[in-house]
Amino acid sequence: MSIYRQMLGEEAFQSLHPMLQKRYEISKGSLYASGMMKEIKTGKWWLVPLFRFGTRCKLMFPEQGNDIPFTLANVCRVGRNGEQQIHWERIFYFHKKRRYFNALMSFDSDRKIVKDYLGEPSILYSDLLFRVGMNGDLYIQSDRQRLVCGKWExxxxxxxxxxxxVREAYIEEKDAFSIQVEVRNPLVGVIFAYEGEFRIDENK
Known part of the structure; x- marks a missing residue:
């Protein structure tokens, strides 16, 4: 059973759109997708040094724009303690530059949350909460966060x-998934956001 199915519980998982169920049922192997970001935007100009540092860790970047191609890879792993992990590799193609937004997720059965380690090497940790919307859409929200400094958090x-x-949905008429992500800080407002559409690459 996938970590996302465990997080949501059987009843909520079954209320997801069938295509979202298929996408988030991943518990072995891998899943690949590609699409186009309608818009990618970053925050205040004085945050650019933070975004540039983020490129070293494959977490955030200073570039922004419209109609940006991207690819997604979800690959199942087994952690050192035997826990099921899902590695997320998101690549955004800004002309000749590749920018990443990577993460490693697993499930905490005691706290009923998805653990999300962001960046490579990980520099940020976040609890993730999942819920299903009225139309079978998937909503994800971050909760408690920690700064990761080697062995210290x-x-x-x-x-x-x-x-x-995060809101992810399936658009029947386009036979495609839609994705909306916004990362916001209480003091400075939007830090990072993107919105786009993608399709599963069945041949990979």
Whole structure:
């Protein structure tokens, strides 16, 4: 059973759109997709040094724009403690530049949350909460976050956190998935956001 099915529970998972069920049922092997970001935007200009640092860790980047091609790879792994993990590799193609937004997720059965380690090497940790909307859409929201410094993880106060809100849906008439992501800080507003559409690459 996938970590996302465990997080949602059987009843909620079955209320997802069937194509979203197929996408988030991944518990072995891999899933590949590609599409186009209608818009990618970043925050205040003075955050650019932070975004540039993020490129070293495959987490965020300073570029923004419209109609940006991207690919997605979800690959199942087994952690050192035997837990099921899903590696997320998101690549955005800005002309000759490749920019990444990577993460490693697993399920905490005691706390009923998805654990999300962001970047490579990981520099940020976030609890993730999942819920299903009225139309079978999937909503994901970040909760408690920690700064990762090697073996040390330092809890971040709310005013330093980047609160993420994600909505993923399936568009029947386009036979495609839609994705909306916004990361916002209580003090500076939007840090990072993107919106686009993608399709599963069945041949990979």
């Amino acid at each position: 330092i809890p971040l106060p709310k005013w330093l956190q980047g609160i993420a809100n």
